[in-house]
Amino acid sequence: MKQHTLNIKRAAVTTAVLGSLALVGCSGSGGLVAGDGSGAGGALATGGTDSGGGSPVSRVASPANEATGNIATNAGGLLGAVGNVVTSAGDVVAGEGSSGVTSGFGGVLQRTGDAVGAVGQGTADGLGQIGRTNDPLNPTLGGVPGAVQQVGRAVSSGGNAVSAIDDVNGLGVLRPVTNTAGTVVDSTGRVVSATGERLGGVVGGNAVRQVTEGGSRVIVPIVETVTATTQGVGETTRLGRPVDNLLTRTGGVVTRLGDGVSSTNTPVVRETGQVVSATGSTVSSLGGAVNAPKGVTIGGVIAPLTNAVGGATDGGLPGGLQGGLLSPLTGSGGVAAGVGVGAGAGVAIGSSSAGSGSDGSQGGLLSPVTNLLGGLLR
Numbered sequence: 001m002k003q004h005t006l007n008i009k010r011a012a013v014t015t016a017v018l019g020s021l022a023l024v025g026c027s028g029s030g031g032l033v034a035g036d037g038s039g040a041g042g043a044l045a046t047g048g049t050d051s052g053g054g055s056p057v058s059r060v061a062s063p064a065n066e067a068t069g070n071i072a073t074n075a076g077g078l079l080g081a082v083g084n085v086v087t088s089a090g091d092v093v094a095g096e097g098s099s100g101v102t103s104g105f106g107g108v109l110q111r112t113g114d115a116v117g118a119v120g121q122g123t124a125d126g127l128g129q130i131g132r133t134n135d136p137l138n139p140t141l142g143g144v145p146g147a148v149q150q151v152g153r154a155v156s157s158g159g160n161a162v163s164a165i166d167d168v169n170g171l172g173v174l175r176p177v178t179n180t181a182g183t184v185v186d187s188t189g190r191v192v193s194a195t196g197e198r199l200g201g202v203v204g205g206n207a208v209r210q211v212t213e214g215g216s217r218v219i220v221p222i223v224e225t226v227t228a229t230t231q232g233v234g235e236t237t238r239l240g241r242p243v244d245n246l247l248t249r250t251g252g253v254v255t256r257l258g259d260g261v262s263s264t265n266t267p268v269v270r271e272t273g274q275v276v277s278a279t280g281s282t283v284s285s286l287g288g289a290v291n292a293p294k295g296v297t298i299g300g301v302i303a304p305l306t307n308a309v310g311g312a313t314d315g316g317l318p319g320g321l322q323g324g325l326l327s328p329l330t331g332s333g334g335v336a337a338g339v340g341v342g343a344g345a346g347v348a349i350g351s352s353s354a355g356s357g358s359d360g361s362q363g364g365l366l367s368p369v370t371n372l373l374g375g376l377l378r
Contacts, residue, residue, distance in 0.1 A: 064228035065131025065220070067288030073128035074282040079120025081278040085271040087113030092267055104161025111154035118146035130220060137212040137219065138203070145200035152192030159186030231292035244287030251284030 061069060087110050094106025122143015130136045163182025166174040202208055234240025258280055261273025 061131035062224060062228070063293045064224045064231060067231070067285075068223055068227050069128050069130045069132065070285040070288055071282070072126075072130065073124045074278065074285045076120040076122070076124030076128055078275070078278040078282050079123060080117045081120075081271065081275040083113040083115070083117030083120060085113070085268060085275055086110075086116060088268045088271045089113075100164025100167055101161050104157050104159075104164060107157030107160070108154045111150045111157060115147040115150035115154065118150060119143050122146075130223065135209065135213045135216045137216045138209055141203050141208070141212060142200075145196045145203055148196030148199055149193045150196075152189045152194070152196055155189030155192055156186045157189070159183065159189060227289055228292075230289055234290040235292040240291035244291035247287035248284045251280040251282070251286075254280030254283060256280075 090106045090109025090111075090113060092106075093109060094103045096102050096106075120143075122140050126136045126138065126140025126142070128136075129139070159182045161182070162185055163179050165178045165182075231240065234243065255277045258273045258276030258278070261276060262270055264270055264273070
């Protein structure tokens, strides 16, 4: 019995140690996986990759990616609202008469609006989730096939309208020409629609997913770094909060105006109000890109860049080398809090000597950059 109890205690200690190591490995990237962690790499948070395949792993977005995602989501909603206006206009045109011309041209507007809406939906589903999934590019690209299909259907509707032109007066004089032209246009639209359907299968295939996943690993850290730097500059200059408040209030006024217009039951006008409301929401979300949340420091600003460097080198650069490369950003001999704990990277605490000249002075070719950053961070 004592031996059995001892084994249980050892197992508990081992589990605790492994859990602590897992948390330490995640400390540079901002949290644990929110999903089930399927796959070999699913135990780590932002900065690690899911090498086990399967569906994209859900992650906890950083403040920078949260702001970028909000902007993309609202921009996608704005595109969807614009598409609704065009579709509603098509409904009005199609219902104005019983002729093939009005229904055909109404169909052109309807399908065009649906194409714009497909792009907006893809933007919201993809870039709107930036930082929360391994591959936000693939859902964004996934909106393109649907848009292509709708464009093809719009072209076909235009062909139907052309074919019906001579039916308006009933003379039949132009029918040989209009029928031929309309058939050609309709056939072209069908080809485009079929291309969109095939494109959907290609985008959802493993080959394209591998490309978009690789692109996401490159693009997401860059976007995160740019947004985080903008937030850091806004906090340092103390302009971030006033600009954020201005954009939020302006967007709120525009949104309320659009809500008032949307309350009407008049076609097209109602959808126009939705566009105004979506514009206000987009304007409000822009403030997050310049206003750093409380607690975000220069360490958090540079961390996405160090994570990208660590991921690109498959385990990170040696501490001294990575610290030396980052010394222009951290100042003379200074170390930014949190820098260097990337996805599997070593701790990048380098001395200032790696970035100094032979005479011990900082600068060289990077002196304009270091001077600029130094002025911003004072």
